[in-house]
Amino acid sequence: MTPQQQHPAGREIAVVAFAQSVHQRSTDQLSEVELVLPVLQDVLKQTGLTTDRIGFTCSGSSDYLAGRAFSFTMALDGVGAWPPISESHVEMDGAWALYEAWVKLRTGQADTALVYSYGKSSPGSVRDVLTRQLDPYTLAPLWPDAIALAALQAQCLIDAGLTDERALAGVAVRSRRAALDNPHAQLRGSADADTLLQRPYQVRPLRRHDCPPVSDGAAAVVLAAGDAARALHPRPAWIRGIDHRIEAHQPGSRDLTESPSTRLAAVRAGVFDAPVDTAELHAPFTAQELVLRRALDLNGSVRINPSGGALAANPVMAAGLIRVGEAAARIHRGESRRALAHATSGPCLQQNLVAVLEGER
Amino acid sequence: MPEVLSAPLIVEFPFTRSTGPVIGAFLTGLRERVVLGTRGSDGRVHCPPAEYDPVTAAELDELVQLPDTGVVTAWAWNPEPRPQQPLTTPFAWVLVRLDGADTALLHVLDAPGPGSGDPGEVRTGLRVRIRWAEQRSGAITDIACFVPADGRTGR
Amino acid sequence: MRTAAELLAGVPALAGTEPVTRVTLPARLEYSYTPGTAQSRFLTGLAEQRLLAERCPECTRVYIPPRGVCPTCGRATTDQLELPHTGTVTTFCIVNIAARGLDVEVPYCYAYVLLDGAHVGLHARIGGLPHDQVHVGQRVRAVWRDQRPDRPDPGLAAISHFAPTGDPDADPASYRRWM
Numbered sequence: 001m002t003p004q005q006q007h008p009a010g011r012e013i014a015v016v017a018f019a020q021s022v023h024q025r026s027t028d029q030l031s032e033v034e035l036v037l038p039v040l041q042d043v044l045k046q047t048g049l050t051t052d053r054i055g056f057t058c059s060g061s062s063d064y065l066a067g068r069a070f071s072f073t074m075a076l077d078g079v080g081a082w083p084p085i086s087e088s089h090v091e092m093d094g095a096w097a098l099y100e101a102w103v104k105l106r107t108g109q110a111d112t113a114l115v116y117s118y119g120k121s122s123p124g125s126v127r128d129v130l131t132r133q134l135d136p137y138t139l140a141p142l143w144p145d146a147i148a149l150a151a152l153q154a155q156c157l158i159d160a161g162l163t164d165e166r167a168l169a170g171v172a173v174r175s176r177r178a179a180l181d182n183p184h185a186q187l188r189g190s191a192d193a194d195t196l197l198q199r200p201y202q203v204r205p206l207r208r209h210d211c212p213p214v215s216d217g218a219a220a221v222v223l224a225a226g227d228a229a230r231a232l233h234p235r236p237a238w239i240r241g242i243d244h245r246i247e248a249h250q251p252g253s254r255d256l257t258e259s260p261s262t263r264l265a266a267v268r269a270g271v272f273d274a275p276v277d278t279a280e281l282h283a284p285f286t287a288q289e290l291v292l293r294r295a296l297d298l299n300g301s302v303r304i305n306p307s308g309g310a311l312a313a314n315p316v317m318a319a320g321l322i323r324v325g326e327a328a329a330r331i332h333r334g335e336s337r338r339a340l341a342h343a344t345s346g347p348c349l350q351q352n353l354v355a356v357l358e359g360e361r
Numbered sequence: 362m363p364e365v366l367s368a369p370l371i372v373e374f375p376f377t378r379s380t381g382p383v384i385g386a387f388l389t390g391l392r393e394r395v396v397l398g399t400r401g402s403d404g405r406v407h408c409p410p411a412e413y414d415p416v417t418a419a420e421l422d423e424l425v426q427l428p429d430t431g432v433v434t435a436w437a438w439n440p441e442p443r444p445q446q447p448l449t450t451p452f453a454w455v456l457v458r459l460d461g462a463d464t465a466l467l468h469v470l471d472a473p474g475p476g477s478g479d480p481g482e483v484r485t486g487l488r489v490r491i492r493w494a495e496q497r498s499g500a501i502t503d504i505a506c507f508v509p510a511d512g513r514t515g516r
Numbered sequence: 517m518r519t520a521a522e523l524l525a526g527v528p529a530l531a532g533t534e535p536v537t538r539v540t541l542p543a544r545l546e547y548s549y550t551p552g553t554a555q556s557r558f559l560t561g562l563a564e565q566r567l568l569a570e571r572c573p574e575c576t577r578v579y580i581p582p583r584g585v586c587p588t589c590g591r592a593t594t595d596q597l598e599l600p601h602t603g604t605v606t607t608f609c610i611v612n613i614a615a616r617g618l619d620v621e622v623p624y625c626y627a628y629v630l631l632d633g634a635h636v637g638l639h640a641r642i643g644g645l646p647h648d649q650v651h652v653g654q655r656v657r658a659v660w661r662d663q664r665p666d667r668p669d670p671g672l673a674a675i676s677h678f679a680p681t682g683d684p685d686a687d688p689a690s691y692r693r694w695m
Contacts, residue, residue, distance in 0.1 A: 365550060367549065373543070375540070378541070389535045500539050
């Protein structure tokens with residue numbers, strides 16, 4: 001399919017601003033809105049926009065991280081929603097809030113959108129909280145935590161001869177050393193693979209370095225259409241394609257070494273129409289990066305997770321939006337011409353979103 | 362700068378869920394120590410059962426009785442069980458394809474080696490058997506865990 | 517759609533068994549809740565029998581309990597202030613059923629009290645008078661719970677209730693906009 005067939009002629013939408021917090025293990029001194037406010041003010045300041053001039057606001061978060069139903073409504077105070085605004089929320093990673101905002105802009109119902117997401121993982125035990133998203137009859141009652149599920153996936157890759165523990169450690173080393181250039185990342189720098197491999201397993205075959213940090217953090221993006229985007233940034237990061245797909249829920253009914261949903265979303269987003277130079281992949285676990293690279297045909301010429309990725313900072317519910325933001329920021333700075341951003345949701349990469357961003361042609 | 366306050370917050374979900382015909386039948390089977398799967402439109406047998414065909418979306422209602430034995434298709438040794446997990450001693454998470462099924466069921470395998478860090482004989486391909494819970498009520502936990510079956514390895 | 521019993525009829529080992537139709541699977545999650553900077557300041561103030569509020573530097577509205585942010589403007593409410601313990605009832609209701617876990621005698625009167633200087637009502641119990649005498653516009657004052665001086669409790673429970681001051685009702689113009 002040509003790009004024109006995938007996205008019929010219509011409004012071009014671009015990322016014109018991105019901001020994120022300095023991600024930390026815990027932010028006990030901040031409520032959710034106190035965490036989000038500086039990030040919102042940052043993107044608004046970058047664009048010179050005020051909330052009354054934003055056409056649509058969409059956020060992504062999960063009340064389960066806070067343990068309080070409807071907690072996301074209080075974060076909205078940070079947006080200043082008076083006079084009343086056009087607003088929506090997804091109980092998902094902010095990448096899907098961005099998708100909803102993109103759809104809104106494509107319809108022409110708005111010219112600008114504010115997208116934000118946040119996650120304070122610190123109040124609870126996030127690896128156990130995430131079991132609540134699992135099938136309530138067959139999976140959730142067993143409490144298979146996020147590391148356990150990722151470990152099953154990693155073992156599938158090892159059994160298939162596609163990786164080994166040393167290669168996984170290599171992903172961790174590369175990611176966290178890249179994060180030395182990222183002042184927002186939580187884990188910056190890494191011991192070498194030999195040292196890491198001496199350490200005990202969390203859930204075999206995964207060790208602590210194979211797992212993401214527990215992070216509190218927030219991120220925000222401003223989207224704009226056509227000339228509105230050109231007025232807000234000298235080099236907008238155009239979203240040339242974006243798509244998301246989901247697979248069956250039961251891990252036992254999937255081939256965990258592959259990600260057909262990522263592949264299909266990538267095809268629909270136009271990833272394979274031209275080479276990308278940068279890929280920001282939302283892979284909280286080392287083995288998942290390998291699955292994604294296979295699905296996306298990413299070879300050695302692509303810079304993968306120059307931000308450090310989710311292994312360096314994993315504010316759950318914001319980590320996927322941050323991949324889009326990081327890719328866009330590189331285009332803004334002229335460091336990338338065509339970038340891929342990916343976000344994931346659900347156990348073992350069940351659901352995946354892929355976006356292609358480009359600078360002005 | 363005020364003192365940082367904190368307080369414990371306990372969230373409990375005491376939900377009772379309706380099960381529908383397929384999951385209801387599956388859980389009935391577990392209560393009676395019988396494992397059931399459903400047959401899909403292409404003849405593949407799903408266990409845990411699928412209520413709708415993953416390819417055609419057709420409603421599935423053909424139950425297939427399966428034995429309580431199968432083969433490990435993936436495993437992950439857990440040296441430190443967490444609260445509310447099925448066992449309190451180290452165990453392996455496993456995906457088990459029961460004999461006659463085409464998909465795998467997620468559960469735990471009780472097969473410790475000499476030390477808590479030692480997964481013992483756990484491996485992909487290990488043949489395993491259900492250990493049923495003594496008290497069963499119609500829940501996935503009616504399967505207490507899996508244990509190694511005889512010494513033969515699976516395909 | 518067929519029923520579980522109908523499906524089970526086709527399985528010889530289970531024909532005639534009483535089918536499962538529902539399952540109870542309790543779940544429990546433990547969290548540690550931290551109210552953040554603005555609310556911590558407010559809660560600590562309550563332990564000292566002080567009512568602390570914040571004002572938006574842009575629209576000048578005063579919020580109590582303060583949350584660090586003005587929901588109208590989306591700006592940090594950096595101005596800190598302390599309010600008197602008096603205010604006006606702007607709405608109320610009589611509650612006849614005690615919510616589970618709530619240690620209160622029913623019936624009780626629950627109200628919004630617009631503290632003097634605030635622009636949002638503070639929810640509070642009204643006490644010290646028969647319920648049929650509570651009315652909008654009534655002037656009330658906070659009555660504090662006795663606390664252990666060495667271990668005061670930072671929480672809204674520091675306020676026992678609001679009781680009438682005996683003053684004439686407030687001029688509606690002073691509170692109508694903030695009801």
